[in-house]
Amino acid sequence: MGTEGGVVRDYRTANGENPAHEGRQSDNRAAPRSTHPGSRPRNHPPESNHRPSPARSAPRLGPATTLGTAALLSAVALMATSGYLISYASEMPPVLYLMMAVTAVRAFGIGRSVFRYAERLVSHDAVLRTLGTIRTAVYARLEQLAPAGLPAFRRGDLLSRLVADVDAVQDHYLRWRLPASIAAAVSVVSAVGLGLFLPAAGAVLAVGLLLAGAVVPAVAARLSGRTERRQAPARGELANTVVDTFTGTAELTVAGALPRRLAAVRAADADLTALAGRSAATTALGAGLVALLTGLTVTAAAAAGLRGVASGALAPVCLAVVVLTPLAAFEAVAGMPLAVQARERSRAARARLADVLEAPLPVAEPAAPVPLPAEPLPIAVRGLSARYPGGERDALSDVSLTLSAGRRIAVVGPSGSGKSTLALTLLRFLDRTAGTVTLADGCPQAVDSARASSDDVRRVIGLCAQDAHVFDSSLRENLRLARPGATDEELRAALASARLLDWADTLPAGLDTMVGEHGGRLSGGQRQRLALARALLADFPVLVLDEPAEHLDLPTADALTADLLAATAGRTTLLITHRLAGLAAPGAVDEILVLDRGRVVERGGWADLTADPGSRLHAMWQREQEADGLLLLDAR
Numbered sequence: 001m002g003t004e005g006g007v008v009r010d011y012r013t014a015n016g017e018n019p020a021h022e023g024r025q026s027d028n029r030a031a032p033r034s035t036h037p038g039s040r041p042r043n044h045p046p047e048s049n050h051r052p053s054p055a056r057s058a059p060r061l062g063p064a065t066t067l068g069t070a071a072l073l074s075a076v077a078l079m080a081t082s083g084y085l086i087s088y089a090s091e092m093p094p095v096l097y098l099m100m101a102v103t104a105v106r107a108f109g110i111g112r113s114v115f116r117y118a119e120r121l122v123s124h125d126a127v128l129r130t131l132g133t134i135r136t137a138v139y140a141r142l143e144q145l146a147p148a149g150l151p152a153f154r155r156g157d158l159l160s161r162l163v164a165d166v167d168a169v170q171d172h173y174l175r176w177r178l179p180a181s182i183a184a185a186v187s188v189v190s191a192v193g194l195g196l197f198l199p200a201a202g203a204v205l206a207v208g209l210l211l212a213g214a215v216v217p218a219v220a221a222r223l224s225g226r227t228e229r230r231q232a233p234a235r236g237e238l239a240n241t242v243v244d245t246f247t248g249t250a251e252l253t254v255a256g257a258l259p260r261r262l263a264a265v266r267a268a269d270a271d272l273t274a275l276a277g278r279s280a281a282t283t284a285l286g287a288g289l290v291a292l293l294t295g296l297t298v299t300a301a302a303a304a305g306l307r308g309v310a311s312g313a314l315a316p317v318c319l320a321v322v323v324l325t326p327l328a329a330f331e332a333v334a335g336m337p338l339a340v341q342a343r344e345r346s347r348a349a350r351a352r353l354a355d356v357l358e359a360p361l362p363v364a365e366p367a368a369p370v371p372l373p374a375e376p377l378p379i380a381v382r383g384l385s386a387r388y389p390g391g392e393r394d395a396l397s398d399v400s401l402t403l404s405a406g407r408r409i410a411v412v413g414p415s416g417s418g419k420s421t422l423a424l425t426l427l428r429f430l431d432r433t434a435g436t437v438t439l440a441d442g443c444p445q446a447v448d449s450a451r452a453s454s455d456d457v458r459r460v461i462g463l464c465a466q467d468a469h470v471f472d473s474s475l476r477e478n479l480r481l482a483r484p485g486a487t488d489e490e491l492r493a494a495l496a497s498a499r500l501l502d503w504a505d506t507l508p509a510g511l512d513t514m515v516g517e518h519g520g521r522l523s524g525g526q527r528q529r530l531a532l533a534r535a536l537l538a539d540f541p542v543l544v545l546d547e548p549a550e551h552l553d554l555p556t557a558d559a560l561t562a563d564l565l566a567a568t569a570g571r572t573t574l575l576i577t578h579r580l581a582g583l584a585a586p587g588a589v590d591e592i593l594v595l596d597r598g599r600v601v602e603r604g605g606w607a608d609l610t611a612d613p614g615s616r617l618h619a620m621w622q623r624e625q626e627a628d629g630l631l632l633l634d635a636r
């Protein structure tokens, strides 16, 4: 089935078969502790083993084809019986003799509209259901690919795949398969039917329909196949440059690069416009050729009819039938050149969807996920290594640590040393290549996280990411994502822990204050504090804070780090940071791991490590203090 199968094969989660992610609610889409006992058995099968057959996903077009054929045949018969009725009526027979033809004209006239309406209803219902299935499958796949697997796709291009390419798939059914089947059926029946009146006219019609319905579309496909197939990637490119330009407008303006980016957008737009122009030219050529063939066929049928009348093979009153039937029958094939163009377009779109649906998953779900222990601590990480899909080397190598109840560990290291990779691997957004992560380590109910569903693991280990998404909603709704049933008191307590309550209390609308798109009405620090409050409200047994103070100015970053260390006191926490200032306070964290190139190169308490002049942490701390001093001088 080629790419067609590639897309259809994977529509696995449709029809509610895999309600896998209903419980994800916070930054890491995890549910609050109160809803986690970890022992709920999963009721969805592992995705990688579960692929529905194409037969179940492709729309059933049989009824629509039958109705469409009936509608077009009614139109052909209407034309033929009208011609016959007018010719016969001109002979002025008794009215009673005309009644049968009159009734047939009425029946075919009504039939054409009724069948056409029913065909549209049935075909669109079937196809839209399939589109819904495809879109669900694409969303579900994207959800599984995120976050570690998504960088393989560009954002605008993904948007285009999600919207335009999925829509283009409907063309495969509604604009190619359905009209092609109807055209074939109507052509055969019309040519045979006319042949019964006059074999020569039937033959002429058969040749005309064959040329218009098969040869012209083949020529159109040859002329524009490449153009049609290039449209979907070109649309993706345009979407990508537009999204990139919009999201980076501020930076591009500051760097003076906006004109260059706009030129790139215009170039992508011109490319797509040129493709659309070439496609339209082919459409016009196809329509022109079909109109020409219609005229030639009607003329040849009329000539054959006249010869038949002269030789006595055709009753004169039936001449109009022979002339008018081809005119109506060509309606069936008139859209075929467009249909093959739609086929080529949707073929490319389906291939692009298959890329998404068949992209390797960064995490493989176990075939039979085991329930997690009700009390998941301590969590022992031993020899953990991980690699990104397509990566040449491990981004994380042989990392070990123990997260026991209330223990706080800081992971520091230079950019690219694997800190975020450690978080992703612990949360099972990325599969490990070696090592173990044992929940309830040392207890009889100990379980390795790889044997549980990743959703369950994310109910135990929560993440407050550096780029935590803030929704375009109110403060209250943003917080309630973590715990839908939370009372205002609980929300206020979480805000207080994140040191945001004083500010929230000054707002006229209080918790109902709208925060804007991506939290645009908040400062960077307020956004991060809101994300922290949300993570605290979710009350995960283990909280991973990944660079929560990233992108903030130094005083704000240090204040936030100090506040979040205070807010997470007594909680099991893994704090990932490249800034050390917040860790210097006595008892801030229990252990510090220094990562470099994915490996733990140093570990210990703050005091011990910084006291050793040869230690990495000592050197990092010195560098940070010197840099801060220079910044202070600059500021003065």
Ligand SMILES: Nc1ncnc2c1ncn2[C@@H]1O[C@H](COP(=O)(O)OP(=O)(O)OP(=O)(O)O)[C@@H](O)[C@H]1O
Pocket (backbone or CB within 6 Å): 147, 148, 149, 151, 388, 389, 391, 395, 413, 414, 415, 416, 417, 418, 419, 420, 421, 422, 578
């Ligand atoms: N999605 C990805 N696909 C492939 N490689 C990746 C991906 N994300 C990160 N990497 C690579 O993995 C390595 C570790 O990256 P990671 O993001 O864990 O570093 P980090 O210590 O968190 O850096 P930073 O402090 O800058 O956030 C880097 O070499 C990086 O290039």
